[in-house]
Amino acid sequence: MIGFDFEYYRPATSNEAVKLYESLQAQGKRPVYYAGGTEIVTFARLNQIETGAVIDINSIRECRVYQFNTSELVIGATVTLTHLAETSAFPLLSVTGGRVADHTARNQITIGGNICGEINYKEALLPFLLAESNVIIAGNNGYQDKPIMEAFNKRLQLEPGECLVQILTDRKYLNLPYFSVKKRKIDVIDYPLLTLTALKIDNTIRVAFSGLCGYPFRSREIETILNNHELSREERIEQTVLHLPAPVLDDWIGSAEYRLFVLKNTLEDMYLALEGESL
Amino acid sequence: MTDQSHTRFSVALNVNGVKRKTEVRSADILLDVLRNNFGLTGAKPGCLNGDCGSCTVLVNGWPIKSCMMLAVAASNTNIVTVEGLKGSATQRAFIEKNAFQCGYCTPGFIMNIEGLSAIHPDADDSIIEEWLQSNICRCTSYEEIKAAVYKVLGKKPEAGR
Numbered sequence: 266m267i268g269f270d271f272e273y274y275r276p277a278t279s280n281e282a283v284k285l286y287e288s289l290q291a292q293g294k295r296p297v298y299y300a301g302g303t304e305i306v307t308f309a310r311l312n313q314i315e316t317g318a319v320i321d322i323n324s325i326r327e328c329r330v331y332q333f334n335t336s337e338l339v340i341g342a343t344v345t346l347t348h349l350a351e352t353s354a355f356p357l358l359s360v361t362g363g364r365v366a367d368h369t370a371r372n373q374i375t376i377g378g379n380i381c382g383e384i385n386y387k388e389a390l391l392p393f394l395l396a397e398s399n400v401i402i403a404g405n406n407g408y409q410d411k412p413i414m415e416a417f418n419k420r421l422q423l424e425p426g427e428c429l430v431q432i433l434t435d436r437k438y439l440n441l442p443y444f445s446v447k448k449r450k451i452d453v454i455d456y457p458l459l460t461l462t463a464l465k466i467d468n469t470i471r472v473a474f475s476g477l478c479g480y481p482f483r484s485r486e487i488e489t490i491l492n493n494h495e496l497s498r499e500e501r502i503e504q505t506v507l508h509l510p511a512p513v514l515d516d517w518i519g520s521a522e523y524r525l526f527v528l529k530n531t532l533e534d535m536y537l538a539l540e541g542e543s544l
Numbered sequence: 545m546t547d548q549s550h551t552r553f554s555v556a557l558n559v560n561g562v563k564r565k566t567e568v569r570s571a572d573i574l575l576d577v578l579r580n581n582f583g584l585t586g587a588k589p590g591c592l593n594g595d596c597g598s599c600t601v602l603v604n605g606w607p608i609k610s611c612m613m614l615a616v617a618a619s620n621t622n623i624v625t626v627e628g629l630k631g632s633a634t635q636r637a638f639i640e641k642n643a644f645q646c647g648y649c650t651p652g653f654i655m656n657i658e659g660l661s662a663i664h665p666d667a668d669d670s671i672i673e674e675w676l677q678s679n680i681c682r683c684t685s686y687e688e689i690k691a692a693v694y695k696v697l698g699k700k701p702e703a704g705r
């Protein structure tokens with residue numbers, strides 16, 4: 266049982282949602298957007314969030330789309346991870362998003378919730394970082410269209426009241442060779458010890474990580490190292506470890522040392538999958 | 545859905561094909577409303593944290609953990625609980641295959657399997673496994689539950705499994 270009361274609203278448009286947020290915020294109600302609700306309900310039960318109002322965004326039409334426009338795949342923020350896993354338009358996303366939580370939870374967890382939530386693994390974000398997708402954000406001044414590589418820095422940089430509406434991905438990235446591995450502590454369902462996703466574009470590999478540091482990331486510096494064919498694979502992997510953007514997580518899922526061991530092995534597997542045997 | 549104060553609502557939930565009216569707090573989870581307001585105690589509180597699956601019901605045909613959903617958010621959906629599956633093939637398969645011991649997890653498994661058989665009637669072993677990993681049985685009746693799933697789907701176990 267959730268031990269405190271909050272108001273519930275279900276606007277039909279993103280404009281209405283943003284306006285509602287503004288007015289509820291002005292009344293000191295600290296509103297939150299409600300998508301799949303799994304994190305909000307769980308955190309509210311544990312008193313880990315306090316909110317006076319939730320704004321359910323599931324009736325907003327543009328948040329529900331999953332369709333192609335001329336050059337892009339358009340995914341609405343309230344599309345569930347199960348929907349993404351069951352449609353094969355972007356296989357790397359289907360596979361990576363299809364390993365978040367468990368199947369029944371994925372029937373509820375939305376792509377927007379996975380990206381905007383407090384739980385910092387955000388595994389379904391990684392394919393969008395690799396494909397350099399754009400995000401459509403609704404705010405007080407209407408819609409903004411931003412490259413995800415700029416909009417995501419440790420977390421999606423949203424101003425108070427802004428709502429993620431859609432993610433647009435260029436068709437040319439959807440069916441490229443990819444690698445996606447999730448390593449867990451022991452079980453088949455758990456948060457990641459390490460999730461590593463990679464996309465091969467021409468002869469260049471892009472790589473994004475979750476579970477390794479305190480936030481998911483893609484680093485151009487690391488990609489320059491991983492694609493430097495003047496170094497042996499072993500040297501590239503060793504250099505990668507030295508250039509991680511933040512301390513390696515050291516927690517109940519695994520020690521930092523173990524994570525680095527798994528990282529090195531997984532990078533070798535990635536090379537094998539995308540480049541074959543080392544020459 | 546009638547809005548009184550935004551923190552309490554008079555909702556009409558469509559449960560097992562019947563529209564049932566009740567008053568809920570916005571903060572009430574679907575599981576509590578099914579059990580406390582409607583007396584439908586089939587869906588069970590387990591972990592209340594999204595981990596065990598004992599609270600699973602169908603919402604618009606999909607298995608959902610009712611401990612992680614607000615009841616107000618379920619208005620305008622079709623909800624099915626284990627009480628709505630009396631005499632179903634899934635219920636009969638559980639009895640025939642003795643797929644329970646204490647029975648606490650059983651409604652959750654039955655709802656998940658009911659959803660699976662409707663959405664993926666031709667599910668292979670990897671789909672079955674992926675779906676059923678959402679439910680935990682403390683009594684470890686997994687082999688019998690698997691036999692019940694095969695029975696519902698009209699399948700023979702795949703070689704090597």
Ligand SMILES: Cc1cc2nc3c(=O)[nH]c(=O)nc-3n(C[C@H](O)[C@H](O)[C@H](O)COP(=O)(O)OP(=O)(O)OC[C@H]3O[C@@H](n4cnc5c(N)ncnc54)[C@H](O)[C@@H]3O)c2cc1C
Pocket residue numbers: 297298299300301302303304305306307322342343364365366367370373374375376377378379380381382383384385386387388389423427428429430455456457593594595
């Ligand atoms: C049982 C369980 C297991 C999990 N396992 C994993 C895992 O293995 N890997 C992983 O990466 N994650 C995992 N998670 C985290 C999960 O992906 C996030 O908690 C996610 O937020 C849930 O999505 P939701 O749609 O239910 O979000 P909600 O609960 O609706 O919202 C979560 C937060 O995001 C905000 N938000 C949601 N949508 C938007 C939007 N469109 N615009 C702006 N803000 C928004 C909300 O305001 C809220 O603060 C797990 C969560 C659970 C409950």
Ligand code: FES
Pocket residue numbers: 588589590591592593594595596597598599600609610611612
């Ligand atoms: S009680 Fe809902 S998943 Fe455990």
Ligand code: FES
Pocket residue numbers: 643644645646647648649650680681682683684685
């Ligand atoms: S039969 Fe006892 S928990 Fe499954």
